[in-house]
Amino acid sequence: MKHLKLFIGYLIILVTLVERSLVSAFPPQSIPQESSTKSHSTINFYGIYLSAHQFLLRHNIVNGTGKPVSQVLDEFFGTDRDSQTNFYLNILKITDHQNIVQKELAGFAHYHVNGEQILTAHNYVRSLRKSLIDLAESGADIDILRERVGQCLYTLQQFYSNTNWVDLHGDTIIKEFGISATLPVSISNLSDEPCSDCPTDLTSLQSGLCKNNTRTTKLTSGYKSKQDVSKPPSNNQGIGKCSHGSQDDTSRLKSATGGIYKGRSSSAHAPHFYLHNEAFEAAKLATVYFLSDENDGLFSHLGIYLTKEVFQIKSKKENKEVKDYSITFVIDVTGSMSDNIAKVIQGAASFVDQIRQSKRIPEKYILVTFSDPVDLEKSRVTNDADEMINWINGLTVSGGGDCPEYSLSGLITGATLSNFNSTIYIYTDAPAKDESRETEVIEILQRKTITPKFRLRNECGSRRKREIGRYKRQSSVYDSIAQATGGDVERFSSSQDLADKVQEDLMSELSFIQSNSSQAISQNNLPSSISIIKWSSTNTNQLTNIEVDNSVDSMRIEINGTSNSSEIHLRNPNGSLVDSGAQDVSLQYSDYLIIFLIESPSKGLWTLENIVSNPLTINITANSSFDISSSLREISFEGFFYPLNGNPVSGEEYVIVVLLENLPANSSISSIVLVDEKGNAVTTTVANLLSVTPNLQYFAKTKIFKQIAGVQIHGQDSTSQQFIRSCKHTINPVDVTLKMKLFIGDLSLSNIEQLEYNITNHGGNNRSLTLDVSDDKGYIVDNRSIHFHISPGESENKLVFIRGTQQSTIVCHPLCDLLAT
Template sequence: MKGIVVSILMTIPILTSAFYTRQSPDRRTYTHESITEVGTLQALSSYIWKNKLKQVGSEISAVEVFYEKDATSKIEMGKSINAIVQAIADTQVEKKDIAYVHCHADQILLAHQHVISCRDKLSQLKNDVVELRKQLGECLYTVQLFYSNTNWVEMYGEVPYEDFGIKGKRLMAVALPEEDTCKDVKNTDLNCGQNIIVKDKLTSGYHHGRGNTKPTRPQGATTGKCSHGGPNDESRKMVAKCGINKETFIERLSPHHYLHRRAYLSAVAATKDFLIMEDTGILSLLGNKTFDEIFHIKTRKDLSLAFVIDYSGSMKEEIAAVKERTIQHVTATIGSDNEPADYVLSLFNDPVTMNEAFVFRDGYEIIKKIDSIKVDGGGDCPEFAADGILKGTIYHTSKEEINVVLDAIIEKTFPVAEVIVDSFEWSLTSDDNTMFVVDSTVTVLKVAVCCPGEDSGVELFYPNGTKETFASRLSRKLVTNRKEVIISLQHPPPGRYNLERSLPYKWSVNITAQSPVKLETEIFEYTESGALPILKGSPIAGKNYTFYVNIYNLGENGTCNDLILTDILGNALFNIPIIQTTTLMAVRCAAIFTTPNQV
């Protein structure tokens, strides 16, 4: 018996010492995620327009134009930005007690030197794109916080400080340790707008609990060091009271809340400069090739999908499984965004004179050829395999593992997001008509019925009641040697479809669909700072976690309503209400919940 204990928590932590990483306490507040997305996309648009599109068209729309015909690569670009955002969140948590990382406590020169050092480390990681993104996130964290946590914006508005974090550049004057920087005010959380007294030099607030202690001032003093401010900063109660942070639009969290948008705009500009500024950006440091790898700035070229199959006598026991899996992969690519330019089938045998090679433009033609393969000849001789492979890449595997390796190789080069619409056993006692729904995002619909044969009477009806006759090249019906019927429709209209059988046979039915919609799930740990570091390991019963589902290519009208938590067998345990938000790259469904206890 299972007992489920569930608490749904839809609150956002209000304890932070930086821009919020992803979720913010109100819709007006910008986050590290929005800063990083906007700044990075501005940088990528400029870079792509100049280097990939040769300054043709609009610079603003360069990213959309570049990825227009390759939704998969655009999603990978978005995921690369998300990885940098995650590194920012991890930095906020893992280095919370290092004041200069957050530009706290007048440690701005140390912050400047930290960014220089951080930038230098990037060049040492050129061959490891994963670590590069992590290091880049650490650098950008401090770069962005300079505008939230110092008085730069109070002095210069939304203009980025181009010398900050740049080797060889001398930082402007910073307030001395003994120098008072703010005047005391009556309140600790409100009406603190004009409390900074230093001019023409940088200062930043102290933040107790973040690796620094604010100097005390004698009773009756009217000036002192500035505080960061906000309910998580006890130093705001000391002279000079209140604070100067610009993290949010909410006054009780950010004493200089009225400058939040300016801090955001300057942080966006600084992010763009950090990436592509002439001579000082990481593009100049790392070069175009590495820059392309970091952000997946590439699109698929026209490729051939090649299969090399041993049809010698030793394959007698395995050939049926190889043919079935190969046909599944071909049908999955036909009509999809990742359909190859052509299909190559290379057959090898012993003796070598029995080797054959074929090229097909039509996926259904290679399926017919694969289906007709019959084992022949003697035992295979390994050296003849090279002749069959031609110029392809060689992968070593056993016969027992061939399907696993085949799946991995093809998925890497020709990724296909295939979702199960329905899968069931069509028993003799079931109704001879079954209905399923196809939505507007589906690009390829595949119905596989096993195994009635050619004259089975398997019929498919459209939402308007019309029967599919397979007269168009957008619809095909294939019957394999094992008598499996495969029906494939490209760009099917949305609605309720009907599958009908006219003979009383027991069938296995598998209905799948391909769609440009892609899902990415993430589980984050709860922290007081609201930074949302990614969960390392497994969830612990009774602890709070934030669960994200990022949905790419869902469209303007797409919505998500609930997250369903299941057990390891896929049985639904309960629904979790969600908050739906939108980033520049995806629709996000978020839920904050307590992991259930299982009894």
């Protein structure tokens, strides 16, 4: 029997859907066949980029006197390419929140400012904006604030695509929309008929014969079929209410025929295509005003700190050095930890907060939570301390049932994700149920020189001593692991003692940082932008190719499985054997580990040969301005790409989108490759250009049948030298999905509301599952554990009923597919 867990946590957004129609505004992303069509992604990039520029100047963070916008941003980020990439990726995150509204709420006119729902849309944005500001003041999660920003900007931008404002006023903006109590414009009423007939055939549209179909100076918007507001019938021949007018809008065939949509530059899709650029300019300027106006802008309400966090206007240049080490917490979240979790949360969050203010901040923060059964284990990695703190503060406990837990599995995951020469802190009250993995744990900790710190609180504190005795031998596993790896084990009789130890660990960590800060990373002198070239596993006499292109300034080759450099042959493009005596080459050694640090490596194909009997694991990174990131997208029925929430379904087609930062001039891209955890290619697909500006993106359509560990992009530089760039990207296809529906609205106090969810078996076998539902507010009023028996291809819809009991409480469920494998 498999278990699905549904947790309704800090913030609830529920779902309602009507029949979907095609995109009715600016498209979600660039359209390769329509290079002149501007998307939400484009509007956001320019709008947020310009807003960040104004923010930096207004607060004297950068001197912008006489400098173009791009130079100001470049000076702010400097050589900190990682932070600059995070800034761009954050814009895409905000765009993803827009895309979700565009896709999931396509049938509701006011989200898109269709159907003359102008005042409704205006007040909706005002309400969202106020809730965003209130949430910011209450210390809400940063991701929630980003979500609200995306929702506000979506409808704000749609105003210029779907109304006749641009027809009347060009690329100017209405500053009051979504902000002020009233709009200083006249709006069409029910009896007005603001449009006249115009042709609907493609030839006429291409000839511009629908240019003069508006006949009013009042503000109006078009009706669109399949939405919740229907177009009223006309009372007079040849005139009537305006239609949206896209090709899927059947209301365009009724008087007044035609439409006023201008969200695309293609006459085949938008009757007012000739106004597309003006609509884009207005939407961009409105975005800048909404965010950064000195009096009304959102930035002024969020304040300097939150603005930096929400929009990732951050750089690591504050005299801090990014060190190649990690901070990892492995935390037991089973039910027996309920007496201890608050203290662990408090201590761990404080730990991270103070570490990020130290002289050397870690390259990444890692959080692993383990439970029972083992497949409930979760792991998360970030280089953003605030994101880590938010994850820690959001921890809750549930499940378990018996005393021992799968702690060693969690430790292995944490060690796998951790950097070399790092420390892992393990918090649990239970012995190890998976003690058989002791040797595996010791091997990986020794290989990566990782020190474990076990912090144990009254093993299964709520259990009877008689039961604890049954697992006394198992608890000694922690001592064995610590002894073999240089770690330590401490046990505590109270939660407060445990919390005090967390602070003691922090002081020890800070002391170590202080004493070693002068050394920092001088040995390899790698700045904060580290690009992954590739990773691989090799056997005896096997060659690994290392492609070094013109953008590589220095290279790090990490070889796990040997500490004897004579057991490997590293050769440069000239075929010469490389050792520590070579110019600009240094070696680092530890148990089962060799690291080559190579400054200014020769461009061309390097090779590394494994000449020993043991398999080796190789990780190759470079200091390079050129890097990539990837996202997995689902394909809508109209062919657009939307964010995939959760896991893909095995065998269905999806899209891998790769964002390229600073691709060297005159380079070409050939393929996108999905690789497994050993670096072996699983799928190789031709790379297709998605967009050039404002971001260079490529995409590939593919079906996924097995676990993927990363994405590579292959190509050639200006000298025809092959290059590879990789990024970590775990993809786990599933055959059972759990989906909940979307609704943006309020949970009325004391009223019972329903959350609808669907479970589907996409596989070829019968599945027996149990859905366990829990929440941290006590709002659920019905069955919390439901059993399913689902045949292949079948779906079942169920409801969870909740009732609010606290005023001004934000509730949410994750908008994602949960899975049973």
